[in-house]
Amino acid sequence: MATFKAWVIEKGEGGQSLAFKDFDEAGLMDGDVTVRVSHSTLNYKDGLAMTGKSPVVRRFPMIPGIDFAGTVETSEHPEYKPGDAVVLTGWGVGETHLGAYAEKARVKGDWLVPLPEGLTPAQAMAIGTAGYTAMLCLMALDAHGLTPQDGPAIVTGASGGVGSVAVALLAQAGWHVVASTGRDWEADYLRDLGASEIIDRAELSSPGKPLAKERWAAGVDVAGSQTLASLLAMTKSDGAIAACGLAQGMDLPTSVAPFILRGVSLLGINSVTTPQKKRRAAWARLAKELDLGKLAAMTKTVPLEEVGGLAEPILAGHVRGRTVVEIG
Incomplete structure (x- = not known):
């Protein structure tokens, strides 16, 4: 069997290690589609996996990388044939199933979606x-019945990956976007994406009253913990916050007050095992609604061999927007 280049996480007596090395194709896990990977990305979860700072990886050895685009090489799945362009996000890839930071991946065809029309890999x-994930948040807010006429929308971690796309999508949809960030030097970047206001994340990250002055009707939160509690306390009556991350923490030190006195809703976003119908609807909307010029402005590209060095920076909050990993 052939070998290919991959980042590989291994665990021994001395702890977890990460190396860029040759990987034997015979070591790929079960699946009915083999994909020649052309691109992946850098995500917060990838940083956790590569550093071992959170128990994201559940089996060893593991190839990290939770998403990819590529071309089908072989397929036993009825929907895909060699040469088809495909995309994968979620399903435990890079955590429990060998992932995307490699020249090849073998996965279940049911996890894939066709490359959306109008998008390159x-x-x-x-x-x-x-x-x-940002689009799933927007879809949840839409389904809740919220519109830009109801008031502003807040985005936390606004200069990060989810936040940058959320700002651009919400602004494109007509929302007055309030961008929360700990990087005041990113203000021009966020305004270029469509933010109308910039606030310091410190306004939200410390304990406050169970109910505070109403400031926004909707929100996308990547932080969790006290930041999410503060967002809920400041959400207008019948508003909603879509929660999709835990960058500050997994806890939620809030009370029932926003829910029973203002009718605020907390919308949980699961991007890992989203059903196919909803998954494809999200990708179709992204291809149609996301400004590709703004996408390009928030994106940088690195070769596969450099991605291992970006694990610590993304966890430290030093990575802006989106990072594409070019493979092969």
Whole structure:
């Protein structure tokens, strides 16, 4: 069997290690579709996996990388044939199933979606899990019945991957976007994406009252913990916050007050095992609604061999927007 280049996480007596090395194709896991990977992305979860700072990886050895775009090489799945362009996000790839930071991947065909019409593989991965998650948040707010006429929308972690795409999508949809960030030097970047206001994340990250002054009708939160609690306390009556991340923490130190006194809703976003119908609807909307010029402005590209060095920076909040990993 052939070998190919891959980042590989291994665990021994001395702990977890990460190396860029040759990987034997015979070591790929079970699946009915083998994909020649052309692009992947850098996500917060990838940083956790590569550093071992959170128990994201559940089997060893593991190839990290939670999403990819590429071309079908072999297929036993009825929907895909060699040469088809495909995209994958979620399903435990890079955590429990060998992932995307490699020249090849073997996965279940049911996990794939066809490359959306109008997007190149590189653009699909500039969107990646982060942008796909941002769209799921927007869809949840839409389904809740919220519109730009109801008031502003807040986005936390606004200069990160999910946040950057969320700002662009919400602004494109007509929302007055309030961007929360700890990087005041990114203000011009965020305004270029469509943010109308910039606030310091410190306004939200410390404990406050169970109910505070109403400031926004909707929101996308990547932080969790006290930041999410603060968002809920400041959400207008019958508003909603879509929660999709835990960058500050997994806890939620809030009370029932926003829910029973203002009718605020907390909308949980699961981007990992989203059903196919909803998954394809999200990708179709991204291809149609996301400004590709803004996507390009928030994206940089690195070769596969450099992605291992970006694990610590993304966890430290030093990576802006989207990072595409070019493979092969």
